[in-house]
Amino acid sequence: MNISICLATYRRPDRLRLLLDDLVQQRLVPHQVVVIDNDSGRSGSAPVELALAAGAPFHLLYAVEPRKNVAHARNLGIELATGDWLAFIDDDERAPVDWLERLSNAAVAYRADAVQGPVEPVLPDGVAGWLRRGRFYDWPRMASGTVVPRNRLRLGNLLLKRSSLDPGGHHFDPAYGQTGGEDGDWLSRLAQAGTRIVWCDEASVLEPVEPSRLSLRWLLMRSLRGGQDFARHALAGRYGPLNATSRILFFCRALLQCLVALALAVLSLPFGLHRSAHWLSKASANLGKLSAFAGLHYREYA
Structure with missing residues (x-):
């Protein structure tokens, strides 16, 4: 597959550097990685420059979306992506070496227009026991091949066929740009239009939970x-x-x-x-x- 990875980032240079390292090591090498920095101060430029200097095995494109709105940042990523398939992952996640390969295999196996995978939370050592017992950061999981219900659609770990996009360019709604929920709105619209989005439980990514969220x-x-x-x-x-x-x-x-x-x-x-x-x-x-x-x-x- 000719895959472009679309990645929006905002003031997480350390996390972005780790994620770019993961993408370099993918068994299925993407054609392109598009990094959209939603920080006008260009805090994401240094990790991208490091990846370029190290000889990333894919086309690495960096652009800044100065409007503080995640929907605008994601839309710019789609605009600059050239792949026949678009993969989405968040800047605070980690991608195992087989992540992209498993998503693409599932797309073929289940004849899907899009494949969504799980995001597994990683709690730090020493976290309060009640937080760990409550499993508050876990998301529902399904059997691979299951069509994802519309109320469980989310970004963060998704592979999508480019031909499924709205030809009119109506992608992420800026009205959700500072509240979140732009991903569920967009994906549910795609599902309403007939896009078949299936689950692949094996194509998981990891999300280290930040200390600010442990309350x-x-x-x-x-x-x-x-x-x-x-x-x-x-x-x-x-x-x-x-x-x-x-x-x-x-x-x-x-x-x-x-x-x-x-x-x-x-x-x-x-x-x-x-x-x-x-x-x-x-x-x-x-x-x-x-x-x-x-x-x-x-x-x-x-």
């Missing part, structure tokens, strides 16, 4: 944003058409689930902080759904 507050705010994303996508019809009645039912269900989760958070506290935090996260996610009806959006990346 209950971060978990609750991420759940809040996730609930807002889900509601925004649902209300936009990404998961199916909604009429006035189904919107009311959606709101009432989220309200009921929020109240029940709060009660369970209190009742489960004697059985461990990880159990109580689980239900608090559920309550926060449903609060996010409710807040989306009022047009509120947590700007996580602002």
Whole structure:
């Protein structure tokens, strides 16, 4: 396959350097790696220059998107990519040597337009026990070959056939550029248009969890944003058409689930902080759904 890897980065030069090292060692060598720096200060230029000086075995293209908006950065990556297939990975992830090979093999084996793989969290040593027991950073996994449900579509580990792109250039929506959720919105639109996105459970990448994310507050705010994303996508019809009645039912269900989760958070506290935090996260996610009806959006990346 003629593959271009599209990579957006923002002020993570050390992580970017490690990821570029991983891409150099891929068993299936990509044709091109496009690095889009969303930092106008060009903090990502040094790792790219190091990779170029070391003789990267692929075309390495670096560009700056000065507008602080991840959707604009991702769109520029697509614009500059030349491959027949586009692979996406985040700048804080690590790619095993067989990552790209497994994705491409799955695309052929399952006759897929796109392949999504798991992102496995790596917690640092010494992390609080309740965080490890709660498995808060894990994402759902499926059997390989399963068509990914629209509400589980995400970037971070994806291979996509270029011919599946919207010919009108309507890719990532800048309205999600500082809140996140631009990936779910884009991929669900592709799925609605008939793009077949399947799961490959063997093509995993690793995501070392940053210390700033090892707190209950971060978990609750991420759940809040996730609930807002889900509601925004649902209300936009990404998961199916909604009429006035189904919107009311959606709101009432989220309200009921929020109240029940709060009660369970209190009742489960004697059985461990990880159990109580689980239900608090559920309550926060449903609060996010409710807040989306009022047009509120947590700007996580602002």
